Amino acid sequence: MRYRPYGRTGKNISIIAAGCMRLKTPQTERDVQEAAQVLLHAYGKGVNFFDTAPIYCGDRSEEIVGVAIRHMKPGTYYVSTKCDEADAEGFRRGLERSLDRLGLDRIHFFHIWCLMTPAQWEERKKKGAVRAAVRAKEEGLIEHLVFSSHMSGEETAAVIAEGLFDGVTLGFNATNFPFRRKALQAASRAGLGVVTMNPLAGGLIPNHPQQFDFIRGRGDPDVVTAALRFNLSHSAVTSALVGFRRQDDVDGALAALDGFTPKSNEEIVQLEQRLEQKFNGLCTGCGYCLPCPADVSIPKLMDAYNMLILEGQPQAVLDRLHWQWSLDKADAGRCTACGECEEKCTQHLPIIERLNQIKAL
Numbered sequence: 244m245r246y247r248p249y250g251r252t253g254k255n256i257s258i259i260a261a262g263c264m265r266l267k268t269p270q271t272e273r274d275v276q277e278a279a280q281v282l283l284h285a286y287g288k289g290v291n292f293f294d295t296a297p298i299y300c301g302d303r304s305e306e307i308v309g310v311a312i313r314h315m316k317p318g319t320y321y322v323s324t325k326c327d328e329a330d331a332e333g334f335r336r337g338l339e340r341s342l343d344r345l346g347l348d349r350i351h352f353f354h355i356w357c358l359m360t361p362a363q364w365e366e367r368k369k370k371g372a373v374r375a376a377v378r379a380k381e382e383g384l385i386e387h388l389v390f391s392s393h394m395s396g397e398e399t400a401a402v403i404a405e406g407l408f409d410g411v412t413l414g415f416n417a418t419n420f421p422f423r424r425k426a427l428q429a430a431s432r433a434g435l436g437v438v439t440m441n442p443l444a445g446g447l448i449p450n451h452p453q454q455f456d457f458i459r460g461r462g463d464p465d466v467v468t469a470a471l472r473f474n475l476s477h478s479a480v481t482s483a484l485v486g487f488r489r490q491d492d493v494d495g496a497l498a499a500l501d502g503f504t505p506k507s508n509e510e511i512v513q514l515e516q517r518l519e520q521k522f523n524g525l526c527t528g529c530g531y532c533l534p535c536p537a538d539v540s541i542p543k544l545m546d547a548y549n550m551l552i553l554e555g556q557p558q559a560v561l562d563r564l565h566w567q568w569s570l571d572k573a574d575a576g577r578c579t580a581c582g583e584c585e586e587k588c589t590q591h592l593p594i595i596e597r598l599n600q601i602k603a604l
């Protein structure tokens with residue numbers, strides 16, 4: 244296993260981080276023990292960063308992580324968890340519940356969780372969650388305050404610039420890198436650790452191996468390996484989160500690192516250019532079409548529309564909207580057809596027509 248410094252925290256974390264959201268939802272105490280064994284298997288292979296949250300695995304993921312870490316040597320692992328409450332009291336309750344479930348006195352990495360829009364970030368500040376998080380850090384209950392973002396690169400960079408955080412967790416992969424690139428650059432400049440989630444684009448890459456075959460470089464045996472390596476070749480990325488369900492998943496992710504040499508900057512630029520050319524007709528998530536005067540989430544809706552191109556199934560669009568972006572097709576209905584976005588779109592996509600199609604699904 245290889246390790247990289249998590250920003251300026253002084254901690255080195257494994258370049259594959261254990262995502263504890265895909266563990267089997269336990270029905271019995273034995274299930275809890277079995278899920279914990281998957282994490283211990285990863286730990287035995289050198290994984291030292293375990294990312295969990297309330298609600299994962301029927302709200303029992305933190306409990307499973309708590310069981311697993313009791314078998315790990317203190318100081319050899321890091322736990323990351325989260326709270327999405329906006330008000331101070333709710334945030335404090337969430338933190339205390341996580342401490343209790345994990346059996347820890349302090350949480351190594353605690354997230355202001357799931358910022359989807361700048362307005363949500365403002366709300367977390369206004370209602371007190373951020374104040375409560377800073378206080379908990381001063382009390383020693385949180386070691387490093389971090390946040391997770393589903394916002395654009397620019398929006399995420401603006402939060403980073405406020406200087407409150409030691410790190411960020413964000414979606415970054417071969418299909419959305421233009422949308423998030425500015426966040427990675429900002430994190431790198433500010434010395435933040437970066438954990439990437441969704442390195443396989445929510446299953447888009449492994450489910451379309453032919454369409455994505457061109458991302459394979461020298462020595463990449465398959466698109467999944469290529470996608471993971473693409474992610475980790477960015478020097479600003481500290482670690483990629485891979486969701487583990489079985490021990491095989493751990494072994495598969497680690498096998499992708501066999502013989503892995505990070506691509507040079509030149510290779511990455513070439514690959515990114517190829518990706519942008521190849522995605523002619525697909526939305527690349529670059530975000531240049533924003534802002535929309537009617538506040539339509541254009542890149543997210545266009546990302547969902549990509550599914551129609553890749554799979555030809557309307558339901559796949561609706562599923563992507565719901566599961567990936569927590570959006571409804573009604574969002575497309577806010578478009579007033581002003582045309583501003585089409586003038587700015589780097590791919591010259593017929594955005595208005597696509598929004599109409601989504602609305603009609």
Ligand code: SF4
Pocket residue numbers: 534535536537538539541577578579580581582583584585594595
């Ligand atoms: S055409 Fe529609 S989506 Fe595009 S900027 Fe105007 S209102 Fe927004």
Ligand code: SF4
Pocket residue numbers: 525526527528529530531532533541542545587588589590591592594
């Ligand atoms: S619609 Fe065009 S400009 Fe907007 S994110 Fe997609 S590719 Fe980029």
